[in-house]
Amino acid sequence: MPRKYIFGPVKSRRLGLSLGIDILLKKKTCTFNCVYCEIGCTNPNHLVSPEYRIHNPPKPAFQKELKDMLKFTPNLNSITFGYNGEPTLNENIIDFLKIAYQIRDEKEWNKKPRMSLLTNSTTLYNKEIRAKISQFEYIIAKLDAGTEKDFKITNRPHKNISDINIIVDSLIKLKREMPINNKLAIQILLYNSYISKRYSNNNKQNIYQLGYALKKIKPDYVQLYSISRIPAEPTIYSINTSELEKISNKLKKIIDDNSITIYHY
Numbered sequence: 001m002p003r004k005y006i007f008g009p010v011k012s013r014r015l016g017l018s019l020g021i022d023i024l025l026k027k028k029t030c031t032f033n034c035v036y037c038e039i040g041c042t043n044p045n046h047l048v049s050p051e052y053r054i055h056n057p058p059k060p061a062f063q064k065e066l067k068d069m070l071k072f073t074p075n076l077n078s079i080t081f082g083y084n085g086e087p088t089l090n091e092n093i094i095d096f097l098k099i100a101y102q103i104r105d106e107k108e109w110n111k112k113p114r115m116s117l118l119t120n121s122t123t124l125y126n127k128e129i130r131a132k133i134s135q136f137e138y139i140i141a142k143l144d145a146g147t148e149k150d151f152k153i154t155n156r157p158h159k160n161i162s163d164i165n166i167i168v169d170s171l172i173k174l175k176r177e178m179p180i181n182n183k184l185a186i187q188i189l190l191y192n193s194y195i196s197k198r199y200s201n202n203n204k205q206n207i208y209q210l211g212y213a214l215k216k217i218k219p220d221y222v223q224l225y226s227i228s229r230i231p232a233e234p235t236i237y238s239i240n241t242s243e244l245e246k247i248s249n250k251l252k253k254i255i256d257d258n259s260i261t262i263y264h265y
């Protein structure tokens with residue numbers, strides 16, 4: 001029987017050995033159409049507003065698949081919701097999360113895998129969604145742009161998402177509301193463009209604005225990385241590790257806060 005909800009485990013640069021949970025049921029549904037998306041462009045019919053909700057409660061198959069997979073994966077680092085669009089669009093995310101915690105916690109672990117969430121941050125202006133996702137032990141939230149121009153060219157958001165500042169404010173609120181033991185990482189993907197520098201988010205203005213946004217959000221971690229798989233648009237390419245290191249140093253200077261750890265991959 002093909003698995004419906006669970007995939008992997010996969011070795012992730014940022015999460016270690018990660019077992020993926022897809023609660024959008026194999027159909028990429030997203031509020032963004034990122035130029036670098038490794039699962040391809042978002043179908044215009046599935047590029048949705050952040051108010052859009054998917055009603056898809058967990059079926060018994062979810063429990064069974066997760067239990068079966070955990071039997072064979074004793075050294076997992078993370079059980080990760082995400083990978084196929086924006087998981088917070090599913091209004092039943094908390095029902096999936098409760099089941100996942102219960103199944104994880106009834107098993108003996110040397111070190112428990114973290115319950116993690118990948119989000120593109122667009123729905124987090126909504127207080128109810130922030131309250132639900134605060135229950136994840138590790139939230140990895142996307143923020144690739146500090147300027148409106150870079151936001152539009154990089155993430156190509158649904159027309160109802162008008163302002164990057166709303167996303168930054170949502171992340172500030174999320175961090176303040178999260179339980180102290182749960183951690184927030186801001187994930188920033190930077191890339192170059194073959195066409196022109198104007199079509200890349202790797203530019204001075206964007207890096208500065210990202211730095212100031214991070215200073216206000218105060219995440220636990222910043223994950224700086226670039227393209228490692230085939231991007232949705234062939235006109236963009238990866239930036240190298242030494243450049244990422246330089247950008248990381250610039251961000252450190254702007255943020256000027258030792259409580260925030262910046263990694264580059």
Ligand code: SF4
Pocket residue numbers: 030031032033034036037038039042083084085086120
């Ligand atoms: S938010 Fe994630 S899934 Fe959605 S388009 Fe961007 S990279 Fe792809």
